[in-house]
Each structure stands twice: as C-alpha cells, then as structure tokens.
Amino acid sequence: MTRVFLESIEKRYPGSAPSVADLNLTIEDGEFFTLLGPSGCGKSTTLRMVAGFIQPSRGRILFNDRDVTNTAPNRRDTGMVFQNYALFPHMTVRANVGYGLSVRRTARAEKNKRVDRALQQVGLESYADRRIDMLSGGQQQRVALARALVIQPSVLLLDEPLSNLDAKLREETRAEIRGTQKAAGITSIYVTHDQAEAMAMSDRVAILESGRLHQVAPPREVYHRPATSFVARFIGRSNVLECTVLESSTDTVHLKLADGSVLRAPRVAGTVSGNAAAGDTAAVSLRPESFTMHTDTGGQSRPGTLRGTVKTAEFTGAVNVYEVDWNGKELVVSVPDSEDRAQPGDRVTLFPHPDRVWLVAP
Numbered sequence: 341m342t343r344v345f346l347e348s349i350e351k352r353y354p355g356s357a358p359s360v361a362d363l364n365l366t367i368e369d370g371e372f373f374t375l376l377g378p379s380g381c382g383k384s385t386t387l388r389m390v391a392g393f394i395q396p397s398r399g400r401i402l403f404n405d406r407d408v409t410n411t412a413p414n415r416r417d418t419g420m421v422f423q424n425y426a427l428f429p430h431m432t433v434r435a436n437v438g439y440g441l442s443v444r445r446t447a448r449a450e451k452n453k454r455v456d457r458a459l460q461q462v463g464l465e466s467y468a469d470r471r472i473d474m475l476s477g478g479q480q481q482r483v484a485l486a487r488a489l490v491i492q493p494s495v496l497l498l499d500e501p502l503s504n505l506d507a508k509l510r511e512e513t514r515a516e517i518r519g520t521q522k523a524a525g526i527t528s529i530y531v532t533h534d535q536a537e538a539m540a541m542s543d544r545v546a547i548l549e550s551g552r553l554h555q556v557a558p559p560r561e562v563y564h565r566p567a568t569s570f571v572a573r574f575i576g577r578s579n580v581l582e583c584t585v586l587e588s589s590t591d592t593v594h595l596k597l598a599d600g601s602v603l604r605a606p607r608v609a610g611t612v613s614g615n616a617a618a619g620d621t622a623a624v625s626l627r628p629e630s631f632t633m634h635t636d637t638g639g640q641s642r643p644g645t646l647r648g649t650v651k652t653a654e655f656t657g658a659v660n661v662y663e664v665d666w667n668g669k670e671l672v673v674s675v676p677d678s679e680d681r682a683q684p685g686d687r688v689t690l691f692p693h694p695d696r697v698w699l700v701a702p
C-alpha cells in the first residue's frame with residue numbers, strides 16, 4: 341500500500357534551464373501512472389529521482405509518510421525495469437529473476453517459491469531453465485519484469501521498457517505488463533514517449549514538456565479535454581485555432597475565430613473554459629472527428645460553421661481523412677465513409693459538434 345508524493349521537485353544541471361521544474365504529483369496506491377512527453381522533457385530524470393539514482397536540486401519525495409529524498413536507491417524498496425533489460429545473458433531465467441533475492445540472502449526454499457511465482461505472473465514458468473540469450477526480446481522483457489516483481493517492491497518503476505520491441509510485440513507486451521501490474525496491485529510509474537502506449541496502459545497520464553507539467557488526468561480526459569494546445573497536439577491529432585472570447589454564460593462560452601465565425605464551447609469549471617472572460621485570447625482544439633462535413637451549396641455562412649476548400653481526400657477504410665483549407669490554415673477532418681464523398685477543390689461547410697469544441701491554454 342504505497343502512495344508516492346513528489347513535492348515541488350526541481351532538477352537543475354549547472355549552466356542550463358531546469359530539466360524538471362517545480363513538479364508536484366501524487367501517485368495513488370496501486371495506480372499505473374505514466375510520465376509522457378517528447379524526448380528531453382524530463383520524464384527519465386523524474387523517474388530516476390524517484391528511484392534515487394538522481395538527487396533533486398529542490399523538493400521532497402515521499403513514499404506514504406516516509407521521506408525518501410536522501411535514501412539510497414537500494415533502501416527505497418523500488419523495483420526497476422529498464423529499456424535495455426539489463427539481464428545477465430549467460431545465466432538462466434531462474435538465476436536472473438532470483439538474483440535480487442540472492443543478494444538479499446533470502447533462504448533457498450523461499451527464494452525458489454518467489455521466483456516460481458514471479459515467473460508464473462509473467463507467463464514464463466516453462467522457460468525457467470533457459471539461458472537469457474536463447475529468448476526473444478519480448479520474453480527477455482518479461483524476465484526483467486519478473487526480476488523487478490520478485491522482490492515485492494512497494495513501487496515499480498518502468499523506463500521505456502518496450503522501446504526495443506517491434507510494433508506488434510510492443511502491443512502484446514503492453515497488455516501483459518498492464519495485466520501483471522493490476523494483478524500484483526503494485527503502485528507503478530511508467531515512462532514513455534509513445535502516446536498510444538500511454539493511453540492504452542495508464543490509469544492516469546502526466547504530460548511533460550521542457551521540464552514543465554502540462555496536465556495530469558486519465559487518458560480519456562487528456563484526449564477529450566486537453567488543458568493546453570501542446571497536449572491537444574501531442575495526444576492524437578487536433579486542429580488548434582486561435583480565438584477570442586466574446587462572452588461566457590453559466591454553461592457556454594461563445595468564441596470568435598480569425599475569419600469571424602462564431603463557435604460555442606461548453607464551459608466547465610476548473611478548466612480554461614471555466615475561467616474564460618469576454619475579451620480573453622485563447623485557443624480552441626477541434627479533433628478531426630469532431631466535425632460533420634457537407635458540400636457547400638453557397639449562400640450565407642451559418643453560425644457555428646466553418647467554410648473551406650478540400651485540398652486532399654484520403655480513403656483509409658472506416659473513415660475518409662480530408663485536408664481542408666480554411667482561412668489559409670490547413671484543417672484535418674475525419675468523417676465516416678459514405679456515398680457523398682468530397683473531392684479536392686470542393687467547397688465544404690464544416691459543422692463542429694458544440695460538445696467537442698474545447699478551449700485550451702494557448
């Protein structure tokens with residue numbers, strides 16, 4: 341039963357901007373929590389501070405009420421899975437998994453019992469006596485997971501564990517890791533730059549950029565209610581457009597786009613829209629699938645719509661993806677395939693669904 345608290349954590353290397361700046365996070369007991377962001381955003385540095393390999397320049401790290409900020413890595417009670425597995429290739433699976441217990445001088449019978457259980461947890465019972473160099477990459481990564489689980493850590497730390505696997509194996513292994521973590525109920529912190537992986541596996545995701553935290557939320561919320569334009573663009577695809585707030589009522593914000601079109605967005609307390617006031621400049625995120633699209637029949641523009649010209653049309657199976665030139669900007673629109681397909685050069689009217697118009701911090 342472990343909650344992890346990061347309190348005002350900063351990591352600054354001499355002569356450069358902070359790698360991690362004023363980071364506050366609470367990771368709940370049993371949670372699968374992911375640190376997500378592009379290369380260099382500070383996710384590995386954060387994970388390594390929790391492991392104890394890197395000392396924060398400022399702030400505290402707590403496991404429940406135990407302050408571990410100055411505790412040595414081997415006394416923190418964490419298990420770690422690395423990108424490159426870090427296994428002993430000439431030793432057997434059993435010897436690798438049991439290594440941490442041997443170091444801790446665990447009695448042989450107890451050690452065997454725990455190794456068997458860990459191998460069972462990752463589905464590798466029948467490989468116990470194989471040498472590591474005779475396993476596939478995915479199997480090696482499962483051995484690395486078993487080795488971390490066998491010491492029954494309070495917190496499991498995983499640093500891009502799937503990035504050496506090919507795409508298909510990565511998808512299979514992510515489901516296995518997630519299943520094993522849930523069954524074991526261990527508080528876990530996972531680092532990845534792959535947003536699809538983060539969305540598929542996590543209870544909650546923290547999105548970092550240049551050492552700064554943009555948002556912490558469950559995957560669906562991050563997708564449908566991104567806090568900032570960076571999150572809207574980094575998670576899936578989005579059309580992010582500058583706008584001005586015209587007025588806000590109890591549950592709706594009216595906004596004006598660059599071409600003068602007026603859209604309505606839901607007003608939700610605790611988000612950018614909740615604080616929107618007339619005259620503010622903001623940005624609006626419109627996911628490609630949040631539109632319906634019709635071939636333009638001319639006449640006056642209707643309120644709440646955008647008019648543009650199709651530049652490209654791509655059939656992808658279930659949906660057609662269009663690039664639409666709107667006011668000199670390229671919008672991506674994804675609509676279900678139908679008889680009424682638009683062609684490049686067609687004038688179209690886009691109807692954003694009012695519930696899917698989402699205000700974000702610029």
Ligand SMILES: Nc1ncnc2c1ncn2[C@@H]1O[C@H](COP(=O)(O)OP(=O)(O)OP(=O)(O)O)[C@@H](O)[C@H]1O
Pocket residue numbers: 353356359377378379380381382383384385386533
């Ligand atoms: N030992 C160091 N000395 C100076 N700067 C460092 C050091 N280690 C990391 N950094 C810098 O800190 C920032 C964050 O690095 P970090 O490795 O945490 O990023 P990351 O998000 O994990 O990236 P990646 O996905 O590429 O591993 C980067 O700008 C990096 O250059």
